[in-house]
Amino acid sequence: MFPRIKLRGMVPLAIAAVLTLLYHPSPAHGETGVTSDAITFGQSACFTGPNRNLGLYYRAGILAAFEERNRDGGINGRSLRLRSLDDGYEPEQAAANAERFVDENDVLAVIGGVGTPTARRIAPVLRTANIPFVGPFTGADFLRNTVRFPNVINLRAAYLDEVVSMVDYIVNELGKNRFGIIYQDDAFGRSVLRDYQVALEAHDLPILAKTAHSRNTHAVHAGLFMISKADLDAILIVGSYAANSEIINLSHSLGQDYIVANLSFVLSHELKKLVENPSEKILVTEVIPDPTSDASQVARRFRRALRPEYGQAETVETLVNEVALEGYILGRYVIDVLERMDGVLTRERFMSAALSQERFTIDDWNLEFAPGTNSGSRYIRLTNLGE
Secondary structure: OOOOOOOOOOOHHHHHHOOOOOOOOOOEEEEEOOOOOOEEEEEEEEEOOOOOHHHHHHHHHHHHHHHHHHOOEEEEEEEEEEEEOOOOOOOOHHHHHHHHHHHOOOOOOOOOOEOOOHHHHHHHHHHHHHOOOOOOOOHHHHHHHHOOOOOOEEEOOOHHHHHHHHHHHHHHHOOOEEEEEEEEOOOOHHHHHHHHHHHHHOOOEEEEEEEOOOOOOOOOOHHHHHHHHHOOOOEEOOOOOHHHHHHHHHHHHHHOEEEEEOHHHHHHHHHHHHHHOOOEEEEEEEEEOOOOOOHHHHHHHHHHHOOOOHHOOHHHHHHHOOOOOOOOOOHHHHHHHHOOOOOOOHHHHHHHHHHHOEEEEEEEEEEEOOOOOEEOOOOOOOEEEEO
């Protein structure tokens, strides 16, 4: 079991190195990633760096689902294992991790990646090797192209769905029409920028100001100063919780009164802890139910399944957030897929079962794949940091 650390503290490199679960099964009967007593999945995500909590929380949710099932005997006597490699939210390292999964050929599928720029590098490597890539924590449109990426399975709504919901609300409900954007200058930010243009064009509105900043940086202040001259009343910030919180805090210190929109990738639980003055003007789209809800069956079961060691947290309460719940849903989905498979557990049969047109019901949460698609949900709810 990993040592317990505070998630908001620095994660030592030594701990990052052992995030790989120390289990390397030898194949049984030629089944990739499957032995007589275990089924192993791979994961490449950020467990170090400024966005490390996204990876730690996502992994914690997956492990909660796997260990919950393992306590009940696993899948036909086989335990579920997760082999996690750190990519630091850096595309080059993510590609190297994907190559490692291909070369070592000891996982049935790769699940639970975090981020668009890393997914852009992981997906092609796994496609070439015919390895399923399931549940990436991103709403990027290119991953929904089933011709280009027939190996990808998306469980969350697209960023376009999030942006359209956000813009419609700001225009129709709040009466704002002067929009700007500050975005992360990579595949993630540029993809959302295009979605933002589409959403605003539906209202015959332009983007009046835009600026970008580098990934994994705290140097985000210049962008806010650049757009301040445009007399905006709403801005979309496309980035991680670390960068977005700095922009929001600086905006408040300068006396700016924007409606500030954030996408689900921002991890609202963590953003709220970092923002100095949370308010109803700071909006966040979410793609899953409220993890604290007593009305949601899947949220209640998720909370019961959590253990602090899964996310190296001091308490279970630390792990009750949207990212960990999304990881739990991913883990439960993978379990459901395995239960639908007949005969030898192969990657081809996994993909066929995973994209079944029969609805997946996870307590009261549903995933459904229309013919020819690889996306199981379009659910969006709008929240704000004043709640």
